[in-house]
Amino acid sequence: MLETTLRRISKAAHLFSPYTLVRTLDRVDQLSRATRDLAKSIDALRVHTEQLLAIERMNWELRADLDALPEHLDVGRIRTHVQRAVADASIDLDPFPHIVVDRWLPRDVYDTIVRALPPSVFFADRDVSRQRLLVPFSVAPDYSQRVWRFVARDIVSSMLEAALTDTFRPLIRDYVRSFCPGMPPEVDLSLHASQGRIMLRRPGYVITPHRDPKWGFLTCLVYLVRPGDNEAYGTQLYRVKNDEEAPSGKPYYVEDARCELVKSVPFRANSMLIFLNSSGAHGASIPADAQPPDLERYLYQFRLGPTNRAIAELLARMPEDRRVLWAGAKAEKAEGYY
Template identity: 25%
Template structure:
């Protein structure tokens, strides 16, 4: 089965606002149509979770690889995207940017060409240098009003790279929104609330449509800011395969970039929600 690392050609690479690839029609049409036809339904992907309103659900490789009821084409595809061949191809594509941004990383892990792949939350760093995941994901339908499943943020500092392959069904003509935004800081004084940034602190450089068979892969960093545009109320879920490459050391420091009095502001928000009967149920998996 083909893996997504094999389609990261230089023609699809961009260095701004941070190193990334955007690949339309990433998979051969026959492969994509087979996967699209066998996409698990929402109940399977949610694995018992309640759908809520625009919530994120992630079905990780450590579970799907051993799920005998999952379509064999999907098990094969997931296995290919947590394989050593996949890791080798992604690292080769990003090697110049990795060495430029994190020149100390090869001192810690050895030469990039020798980094070993493992499956995240099944294996550990005693036998692997990069733990991979390929999660079958959805954002549940939008019910109460237009909402964004995730605002401007960066991924966890131990992620080396991340990506997604959109799996929008061909008959989904109702979804409006849900595009991925690649962003940059408006000013150097911007500060984080956890991993989140205020929308006023960033500007969008590139927007990738929510289109089936579109791949986005990027190198993580303190500047790898991204967000999802609001979806209008819709009975459809938003589907994608989420790619993760995790390393044993943090690549950047978020703690020194936190907004002042963050905990006090969060406490004030919770008190205000309780007094006004508001319920914040994001349901997001921050992984």
């Protein structure tokens, strides 16, 4: 009996030995990681299933509207309207050059692009603070795909690029001369759009005052206001004390203490904010206790910047001490053009 008791004590002691404890804890950690990975996989499967169901539902509900789109999205009518709306907008220089284009689309076309927003489940596979979809979409209902492909290809690339280049041309040339005094007069500074994205913001969203990547000379924000949305939680524009050039081509975040709020641009239907990404800062936020709790704000963002060839020409003419401030992936991609 004593021998049996001693064996039991020995086994118990073995369980509490440092080596055994470490191995046991390691197995527990492995099981915990496996459980977390499984939960993530199940959640991703749930999201993808809901997306497929949403595609089936919207494809069925909007099948007649899809067939009517070619006649409804009349390029000539929309181009005339967009060009006039941009030309009529006044440039405000404080705190940095910007315009707000009201009624920038024919109202029926604006209502169509809002209606074509993919359901929120298509944003659900990213963290709640960074929910966005690149346009054109990789996965979305047919109606959403068709409408937003038209927005990116025909409205942004075919209409807004030229209209906004004309509007901001003198300001952009002055801005470029400020960091590239040797800019050749013949350099082509016509603007071209980056791939845009639709952003979904919810209560608790915050993006602190910042400037966007430098080679995106213009940032464009289209407010996608659904029926029932109010004008709260748009975009804040700041003047920056002791302002200075951003230290690289990456987004440049500015300390709150240096920022003075100049203007809050409302989240207004059929309006678009465009600003020169040269100085100051912009930001946005939605309080965590904003009502209703399921509040959503949709925006379409795209940037306009010079071609890779123009970037290469400017880099070659910049003083060395300025060139390092414009380094980054965009500059590296342009190196082969000069």
